[in-house]
Amino acid sequence: MKQESDLMDLMAQQIELLKDVAYSDWAVRLESAQNRLRDERLNLLFVGDYSRGKSTLLNALLGEEVLAVSAVPVSTINRIDRSDHPFANVQGADGRQQSVPLSDLLEADYPQVDVGYPVPWLPGNVTLIEQPTLEQPDAFAQVVAHADRVVMVVASDSLYSMNEQRAVEQIKAAGHRALLFVCSCWDRIPPTEQSKLQEAAYVRLPVNPDQIFFLSAEKVLQGDLHAITALEKFKEALLSGVAAGGQALKQERAQRLLQQAMAVAKTAIDEQQAVQSQNQAAAQSQRRELQLTYEDTAAVGRELEADLSDFRQRTGEVVQAMMNTFIRNLAQETANWIETTDTSLSPSAIEKQICSTIRRWQQNELEPYLRTQMSDQAKDLQTQSQSFNRQLNGLYKRLSMAEPAAALALNLGDVPIEEVSLEVSVPLADADDLSSELLNPSRIVISLGVMAVTFLVIRPFFLAIPASLAGLGATTFFSMKRSQSRQSSSRHQLARAYEQAIRRQADPISLQILNAINARLDELQKTMRLHISACLKPVQQYLQAAPTEAAEAEATAYQSRLQEIKQAFRQLFPT
Numbered sequence: 001m002k003q004e005s006d007l008m009d010l011m012a013q014q015i016e017l018l019k020d021v022a023y024s025d026w027a028v029r030l031e032s033a034q035n036r037l038r039d040e041r042l043n044l045l046f047v048g049d050y051s052r053g054k055s056t057l058l059n060a061l062l063g064e065e066v067l068a069v070s071a072v073p074v075s076t077i078n079r080i081d082r083s084d085h086p087f088a089n090v091q092g093a094d095g096r097q098q099s100v101p102l103s104d105l106l107e108a109d110y111p112q113v114d115v116g117y118p119v120p121w122l123p124g125n126v127t128l129i130e131q132p133t134l135e136q137p138d139a140f141a142q143v144v145a146h147a148d149r150v151v152m153v154v155a156s157d158s159l160y161s162m163n164e165q166r167a168v169e170q171i172k173a174a175g176h177r178a179l180l181f182v183c184s185c186w187d188r189i190p191p192t193e194q195s196k197l198q199e200a201a202y203v204r205l206p207v208n209p210d211q212i213f214f215l216s217a218e219k220v221l222q223g224d225l226h227a228i229t230a231l232e233k234f235k236e237a238l239l240s241g242v243a244a245g246g247q248a249l250k251q252e253r254a255q256r257l258l259q260q261a262m263a264v265a266k267t268a269i270d271e272q273q274a275v276q277s278q279n280q281a282a283a284q285s286q287r288r289e290l291q292l293t294y295e296d297t298a299a300v301g302r303e304l305e306a307d308l309s310d311f312r313q314r315t316g317e318v319v320q321a322m323m324n325t326f327i328r329n330l331a332q333e334t335a336n337w338i339e340t341t342d343t344s345l346s347p348s349a350i351e352k353q354i355c356s357t358i359r360r361w362q363q364n365e366l367e368p369y370l371r372t373q374m375s376d377q378a379k380d381l382q383t384q385s386q387s388f389n390r391q392l393n394g395l396y397k398r399l400s401m402a403e404p405a406a407a408l409a410l411n412l413g414d415v416p417i418e419e420v421s422l423e424v425s426v427p428l429a430d431a432d433d434l435s436s437e438l439l440n441p442s443r444i445v446i447s448l449g450v451m452a453v454t455f456l457v458i459r460p461f462f463l464a465i466p467a468s469l470a471g472l473g474a475t476t477f478f479s480m481k482r483s484q485s486r487q488s489s490s491r492h493q494l495a496r497a498y499e500q501a502i503r504r505q506a507d508p509i510s511l512q513i514l515n516a517i518n519a520r521l522d523e524l525q526k527t528m529r530l531h532i533s534a535c536l537k538p539v540q541q542y543l544q545a546a547p548t549e550a551a552e553a554e555a556t557a558y559q560s561r562l563q564e565i566k567q568a569f570r571q572l573f574p575t
Helices: 001-021 026-040 053-064 100-104 137-145 162-172 192-202 217-221 225-238 244-281 282-340 347-398 434-438 441-457 461-503 506-544 550-572
Strands: 041-046 077-081 086-091 096-098 113-118 126-130 150-154 180-184 212-214
Touching: 001 026, 001 244, 001 550, 026 137, 026 162, 026 244, 041 053, 041 137, 041 244, 053 077, 053 126, 053 217, 053 225, 086 506, 100 113, 137 162, 150 162, 180 192, 180 225, 192 212, 192 441, 212 225, 217 225, 282 347, 282 461, 282 506, 347 506
Parallel strands: 041 126, 041 150, 077 113, 150 180, 180 212
Antiparallel strands: 077 126, 086 096, 086 113
């Protein structure tokens, strides 16, 4: 018991060391071996490809056909324990356990079957486990890690496929050396070919001849004496080392795994020491190179800021020019519209016309331009930021530091420009409607007077009536012409007033747009400056600090820990 306790302690130390030198996969292997040492039960694992006769072999070991046997692949995991009273617990499709009669096992396919059966030769602490396939390496590795002895079942007429070779490599990597091979369905090989096939198996299978068994499980179930004798020899080998809870078997596996793990750790530490020695020898040269690379990287950051400033200036100039052009066009279009429209003029109608024109320009010209500019600039910034990140990551890697938590990512996005609005206040001149000109009371009185005079002066009456009407028409015509002239003059004055008022809005609107762009770029520049400074600070500190030998000291400490484990192992297992 003390030897086992000391072995467990050494394994714990080695697991901690493996994790420190970043060999966690080997640490997991040792942890599984530790768990097996703590477990009082012994797992005998039967593995092999689909339809190799594993279930038939287990039935032969039970002495009765209990487990389902099928010519087609079945993915059932079978577990068999010794029990005075036969029982079967199965796992349904929903994952729940339920008890079923043994006879149901021959008729249904379950994901997992736990069988209790009176098997006189099977010790009470031993479990027989069947793994149905080799197709899933990760799942297979986990099953093998929890096994204490492994039996590989292969078909006598198709020895040792590529799948089986890979599985054996996994089995040996898990520390299993007492691997047994069963060549199943031996009765299917003609007697004249059996000797030749045995010789081939001894050559191809990677174990000693006494670990290879040629069996016909079907013949065993049929009572064939020769097959039963062969099965008894296999049982003896299967139960070898199982006495006393199989602890000797488990310790042997744990001992082998610990030896392998120490060799792996030594290689890792030796490599680390060699690397650290080389790094120490080239430290001064590397420091000079790092200084140059640091300066280049910082220069990229400065270029990013300069590009943003240049982009701001270029964009501002173009937007200013666009606004000046648009305002001129808007002023002219508004003036033309006021002079030519048939719409009744009012401040609200003119404002609606102006807003409509501004909205179209903003949607069709301003926003597409800004999106294009932002997109093109974003591509340039992305290229430069990627260059900065590559150089920075290269610096971090050469310093053996973890890469920055977040890479520099500059996203311009859309500039949030609110809808441009013009505040134009022009007093609307009195421009009477044409109908109101015609219905003016003074003009009606004059027209009626002309008609009365014409009617009284001209004789006969039939001539007076047309003459009166003609007089009325002439009066109306000249009144309308005079009204139109007054309207035209009024509209012209109004158009010029709006034109001048609109032109005065160019600078305020440009300022509104440029403020939005500058706010976005200011925010981006601030974020970029802070990120670059934070990323370069560890490199700055490293370059300013004196060279240290911390890494080399760490490797030396690992070496000392490994030597202590090795020395304790040799004392525990002198041979």
